[in-house]
Amino acid sequence: MARNFFTLMRSSAPTATAVSGANQSGPTTTPPPPPNIKEDADAGVHLDPTLEAVRHEITEELDMALQLRQVSAFYGSFQAIDNMSMPIPRNRVTALIGPSGCGKSTLLRCFNRMNDLIPGARVEGEIEFEGRNLLDPAMDAVEVRRRIGMVFQKPNPFPKSIYENVAFGARINGYSGDMDRLVEESLRRAALWDEVKDELDKSGLALSGGQQQRLCIARAIAVQPEIILMDEPASALDPVATLKIEDLMRELAEEYTIVVVTHNMQQAGRVSDYTAFLLAGEERVGRLVEFGPTQDIFTNPLDQRTEDYITGRYG
Amino acid sequence: MAAQAPDGPQQDTVRSLLAELWRDRLQPSRPGSGRETPVGRLIHGALFLTATLSAFVTIGIVLVLIFETVEFFREVPFLDFFGSTRWSALFAEKQFGVWALVWGTGMIALIGLAVAIPLGLMAAIFLSEYSPPRLRAIVKPILEILAGVPTVVFGYFALVSVSPVIRDIFGQDVGIYNALSAGIVVGLMIVPIIASLSEDAMRAVPRSLREGAYALGSTRMEVSLRVVLPAAFSGVVASIILAASRAVGETMAVTIAGGGNPQFGVNPLEAVQTMTAMIVQLSLGDTPTTSIEFKVLFAVAMTLFVLTLAMNIVAQWVSRRFREEYE
Numbered sequence: 001m002a003r004n005f006f007t008l009m010r011s012s013a014p015t016a017t018a019v020s021g022a023n024q025s026g027p028t029t030t031p032p033p034p035p036n037i038k039e040d041a042d043a044g045v046h047l048d049p050t051l052e053a054v055r056h057e058i059t060e061e062l063d064m065a066l067q068l069r070q071v072s073a074f075y076g077s078f079q080a081i082d083n084m085s086m087p088i089p090r091n092r093v094t095a096l097i098g099p100s101g102c103g104k105s106t107l108l109r110c111f112n113r114m115n116d117l118i119p120g121a122r123v124e125g126e127i128e129f130e131g132r133n134l135l136d137p138a139m140d141a142v143e144v145r146r147r148i149g150m151v152f153q154k155p156n157p158f159p160k161s162i163y164e165n166v167a168f169g170a171r172i173n174g175y176s177g178d179m180d181r182l183v184e185e186s187l188r189r190a191a192l193w194d195e196v197k198d199e200l201d202k203s204g205l206a207l208s209g210g211q212q213q214r215l216c217i218a219r220a221i222a223v224q225p226e227i228i229l230m231d232e233p234a235s236a237l238d239p240v241a242t243l244k245i246e247d248l249m250r251e252l253a254e255e256y257t258i259v260v261v262t263h264n265m266q267q268a269g270r271v272s273d274y275t276a277f278l279l280a281g282e283e284r285v286g287r288l289v290e291f292g293p294t295q296d297i298f299t300n301p302l303d304q305r306t307e308d309y310i311t312g313r314y315g
Numbered sequence: 316m317a318a319q320a321p322d323g324p325q326q327d328t329v330r331s332l333l334a335e336l337w338r339d340r341l342q343p344s345r346p347g348s349g350r351e352t353p354v355g356r357l358i359h360g361a362l363f364l365t366a367t368l369s370a371f372v373t374i375g376i377v378l379v380l381i382f383e384t385v386e387f388f389r390e391v392p393f394l395d396f397f398g399s400t401r402w403s404a405l406f407a408e409k410q411f412g413v414w415a416l417v418w419g420t421g422m423i424a425l426i427g428l429a430v431a432i433p434l435g436l437m438a439a440i441f442l443s444e445y446s447p448p449r450l451r452a453i454v455k456p457i458l459e460i461l462a463g464v465p466t467v468v469f470g471y472f473a474l475v476s477v478s479p480v481i482r483d484i485f486g487q488d489v490g491i492y493n494a495l496s497a498g499i500v501v502g503l504m505i506v507p508i509i510a511s512l513s514e515d516a517m518r519a520v521p522r523s524l525r526e527g528a529y530a531l532g533s534t535r536m537e538v539s540l541r542v543v544l545p546a547a548f549s550g551v552v553a554s555i556i557l558a559a560s561r562a563v564g565e566t567m568a569v570t571i572a573g574g575g576n577p578q579f580g581v582n583p584l585e586a587v588q589t590m591t592a593m594i595v596q597l598s599l600g601d602t603p604t605t606s607i608e609f610k611v612l613f614a615v616a617m618t619l620f621v622l623t624l625a626m627n628i629v630a631q632w633v634s635r636r637f638r639e640e641y642e
Contacts, residue, residue, distance in 0.1 A: 112530060114526065114529065114530065117525075117526070117529060119447070119448070142532050142533070142534055143532065145529060145530055145531065145532045145533075146531070146532025147532075149530060149531065150526075150530035152523060152526065152527065152530075154523060156521070156523040156524055156526070156527040157527075158524060158527065158528070158542055158546070159524075159545070159546050160545070168528070168531060168541070169531035169532065169533075172531065172532065172533050172534075172537045172541065173531075173532055216527070219527075219531065220530070220531070223531050223532060
């Protein structure tokens with residue numbers, strides 16, 4: 001019974017996408033059917049049949065930092081996300097968008113095994129990271145988290161000095177180089193150095209919200225990860241601080257792969273190169289509706305639901 | 316019309332009464348605003364008395380202590396009390412060097428803390444960071460029950476269980492009454508204070524801090540020792556000082572197991588006498604209320620009181636001074 005249910009859901013998702021993608025070229029709000037839509041639909045050669053709604057013709061040439069295959073996540077008996085497959089391109093900003101409760105944060109927390117910390121949570125499927133499945137129980141979650149850093153929704157600096165906040169990750173990972181330089185370098189990259197260089201002994205908690213968030217980014221950078229996950233990093237900040245964080249994301253993308261969860265579509269449009277749109281169905285199970293270059297997702301969505309969300313019809 | 320006429324004013328009265336009541340609910344009258352009924356005033360007064368009773372009792376005790384202590388120092392010079400380490404209050408040739416007793420108390424408390432701090436902190440870290448919620452729900456109440464075991468039981472436990480082991484280890488010349496044995500059971504007695512209060516402090520550390528540390532590639536041990544424990548520092552230190560204060564004030568176990576030997580020596584295998592045990596000894600005998608032995612009891616009690624009070628003040632200061640605000 002349960003197996004049938006899953007097969008049903010798995011097979012239904014791509015069909016729905018294809019159908020709505022076809023419909024989309026019809027008489028909808030986007031006036032003339034953009035020329036590349038048909039191309040997209042045709043060229044959607046499914047190299048990997050599990051990658052639904054992914055524009056392969058664009059992504060296949062890219063170097064992938066992560067490759068998700070049929071990832072599902074559960075909290076106890078509740079399924080939060082179902083059967084998501086998509087790539088995360090290297091040295092790009094990928095935004096995960098969608099209405100509340102669609103599983104964006106859950107998905108993000110799969111990438112660095114943060115869900116391991118929640119009792120009763122489990123993740124199925126495969127996330128390929130440098131040729132290995134990072135969801136594999138044999139893979140050391142601590143090592144995964146060292147290489148895939150994370151910045152949280154609410155700034156959470158440690159109740160330690162600014163210096164110690166940045167040095168913390170390096171210290172626990174046995175960094176033996178010049179700590180002062182690492183701290184300075186990390187704070188510079190997080191665009192915080194000039195504001196705090198004279199008060200590195202001050203508590204990280206004494207900084208403003210925006211500064212705290214940049215401190216958390218510096219803290220993540222200091223571990224020298226390959227990927228930085230950001231879970232609505234600017235949602236608790238004022239517009240000026242938000243802009244600074246966004247600029248920072250763009251800069252960081254030169255060296256790191258960035259995955260950002262955001263509620264704010266303008267933000268996704270401003271900062272990301274690629275966008276994944278997630279949506280939860282009636283049973284509150286989040287599914288991937290569409291993945292592609294941000295520009296395409298925003299201007300020519302393949303799926304009607306993506307367009308409805310982008311144009312603010314719900315969510 | 317006629318039938319409704321009497322209702323009109325009545326309803327109005329009811330309504331205004333209700334309005335009155337509601338207004339009172341919404342804007343509680345301040346004390347002394349003069350709007351209370353006699354019954355209200357009576358209850359108010361009774362509550363005030365109950366609330367202040369313990370304060371009055373404390374003040375009364377302190378006053379008695381001060382009064383009798385002053386009496387004592389009229390007969391015995393201040394320096395004989397605080398300037399000497401020899402105590403022989405019940406002998407013909409009386410000496411009142413309180414340091415012998417303070418030392419005994421201090422030694423027992425230090426041994427107790429040496430036992431309780433590692434045990435208590437490890438228990439707290441386990442319960443807060445490692446234990447599955449269900450196990451914690453069972454273990455923590457049991458740990459807290461340990462705090463409810465009558466201290467006289469701990470005293471006998473020291474004599475019949477701990478001292479024999481000490482004698483097996485250090486040789487049979489060691490007396491059954493010794494500071495080490497008493498100190499160890501005092502330590503066991505205060506483990507729940509440290510474990511329970513430290514665990515509360517550690518669990519109050521926001522989850523977001525733990526997640527932040529895990530996201531940097533910390534192991535559970537690193538999260539516990541480098542993030543949670545330092546973040547809970549004020550609570551942990553306060554729990555330790557509170558436990559120390561309890562150890563200093565502990566009476567029954569040390570009276571039974573410590574031996575009655577007021578002395579100023581560093582060997583924990585010898586018998587000692589604490590301030591509390593001395594007070595027991597002095598007040599058990601048929602000491603006349605006018606005698607110097609009776610009065611010295613108050614001087615010792617005063618010393619003890621000042622000591623524990625100071626510790627409690629330090630504990631409060633530490634927990635305020637080092638408290639981290641996360642919002």
